[in-house]
Amino acid sequence: MLINQVREKYPKYLWWIAGMIVLLNITAWKLTDNAPQTRLAVVDTSLILNKLPEVNQASQALDTLKAQLAAQLQSKLDAYSLKQEELASNKDKLADLILKDKQAELQQMQKSIQEFQKAANDEFSKKESESLTPIWNNLQLTINNVAKEMGFTHVINSNNQQNPILLYSLESTVINDAVLVKLGLDISQSE
Template sequence: MKNRILYAFIAVLFIGVNAGAQTGAPKIGFTSTEYILSLLPAAKEIQKELSDYNDQLSAQMKAKEKTFQEKFAAYQQTANTMTELIKKDKERELQSLEASLRQFQQDAQTSFADKQQKLLEPLLEEIRVAIQKVAEENNFTHILNSSTGGLDVLLYAKEEYDVSNLVLAKLGVQPPSTNN
């Protein structure tokens, strides 16, 4: 019985080693999704839309800040002449405006992030599919993203394994003459 288990283990090990030998060493490529994204016309349209949306939110924020500043200045100028009841009412109003201002700022940040994700998600999926096709067509076992959020993740790689221009071509974009 022990011999059968030993033979089965050796057979499984041999099959695994043999399968690994047939596929060869891993072929690892890399790209920068940020670089690819920066060259896509659709990304430029998204950036414009996000910029316009940010401008709208900023204008609304400035209007709220101006209203608060005006009411605060008016309060400061007349605080000495107000009765205690009116003074407390104005202070509550200012506190409410300030809280509303902070809440709007948080909501605006969340709204902007949600809009950015909603707009970029389909484009990032398109890039992911193109990377997958390039990997399959060129027998890459792995494709790494060379940078994430502005941080270099890939510290060294030969340029010949940079598949960025292949991915751009797959997306129908003419790559620039020199790579990033």
């Protein structure tokens, strides 16, 4: 009954609307028919990075640099503390001009320590970036190549401990071994 009322009231619009619905359905069917199938893969970059000798070498070099910078900073802090204790113990015995000069020396030492800390942080960050960026770039290129060769449309990094990106995956989609082989590494010790 309702259909008949609509047909009588809107006869030419009804056919137009029906035609549009059919056209949209055909278009949607064609689009999904030609769409590439989504294939996901999972890779654990931490596992792979831990197996790369370049990462170990870079890590050792960065640890050495960090130790050198820390030793130099500690030396400056020790000298500052010694000078501060010396000034505190002789404060009453020193003339005003000498006391002001020693206080200015301490301020200069403190400024030097702050500048060194900033420069040390900058130097460490620069060396870390110089060491690790080529490794990350090579790993990314390798993952891209393996994914293309294996026909995957997406690769998900599964090692994010804070906010896991992946909650479930099929064993057959984990491509760690393929990436390790492509990098020329031993896969017999894969976890």
